[in-house]
Amino acid sequence: MSRYNIAVIPGDGVGIEVIEEGLATLEAVAKAHGGLSFEFTRFPWGCRYYLEKGKMMDEDGLKILRDFDAIYLGAVGFPGVPDHISLWGLLLPIRQEFEQYVNLRPIKLFPGVTGPLRSGNIDMICVRENTEGEYAGVGGRMFNGTPQELALQTAVFTRRGMERVMRFAFDYARKNGRQKVTSITKSNACNYSMVFWDEVFAAVSRDYPDIRADQLLVDAAAALFVTRPERFDVVVASNLFGDILTDLGAALQGGIGLAPSANLNPERKYPSMFEPVHGSAPDIAGKGVANPVGAIWSAQMMLEHLGEVEAAGVLMKAIADVLAGGEVRTPDMGGKSTTTQVGEAIRQKILIAS
Structure with missing residues (x-):
């Protein structure tokens, strides 16, 4: 029992x-x-x-x-x-x-369910980093109520945090017969955190030669979720990007x-x-x-x-x-x-x- x-x-x-x-x-x-x-x-x-x-x-x-x-x-x-x-x-x-x-x-469009897209081939798994990144809760406010008021919201990316969630994504793909892991970033604009993410993803992907690895900028990924959802298999993303993209995915399903x-x-x-x-x-x-x-x-x-x-x-x-x-x-x-x-x-x- x-x-x-x-x-x-x-x-x-x-x-x-x-x-x-x-x-x-x-x-x-x-x-x-x-x-x-x-x-x-x-x-x-x-x-x-x-x-x-x-x-x-x-x-x-x-x-x-x-x-x-x-x-x-x-x-x-x-x-x-x-x-x-x-x-x-x-x-x-x-x-x-x-x-x-x-x-x-x-994110899966089941038979019998009508989604908003022409494509009926929607079946992806999103792996969102869940404890750090943009939702780490690091920051503060100063000079409240004055013209100099400011707010700082600091994203936290650690090698340990990124590597473990990426390895989970690749292990999940391998265990469940999925063929590709796509990393979502915004490394053209976030030149420290997201470039770091890209470097760690490249290093981790080399340990999984049987799984295809690619990466997209989040704005391109959002467009492709709508225009070509069938291109996605396993997706790995930071806390913020994973949160937003999966709500979009929920609408698609x-x-x-x-x-x-x-x-x-x-x-x-x-x-x-x-x-x-x-x-x-x-x-x-x-x-x-x-x-x-x-x-x-x-x-x-x-x-x-x-x-x-x-x-x-x-x-x-x-x-x-x-x-x-x-x-x-x-x-x-x-x-x-x-x-x-x-x-x-x-x-x-x-x-x-x-």
């Missing part, structure tokens, strides 16, 4: 709704596959907690989370709480403290409600965290129409990370079958189904498969 202790942080807005569907789906997978079980521990942390307590999570929150097998997060963000408060009070400390230096985001992500500590020294890419969407929160596929797909990535490959495969097929069927769709995909109806359709496919 494999039993996993999962920390659950539903967060804010639609995060609460989609996470419930993800949990119910994990329970369905466990029921369908003997020898697998979960214990879920919920934490009320997020923006509502901040408005009540003045903090996004308990002061010993990171210590509490450390011993879990994984963390399942809904979304963070709520009107009245500035985004930099919510981000730096919960999400980024977890990523940095637990060395979740890989943000893994698959049919909408941000479909997009999953995994914040990975590949060495498994710390728990990894799994979350849909979408935010808390307060405009539709409580209406029961949020798309749960991104959250459920994130749960599927959690199963893969935990080593439950067979169960992960069953869940992935269930997601693909529901999307291919075209009958159960939330409004963001042009349908009229509720959040729960989509989740239940996926669970029914799991039941049939068992």
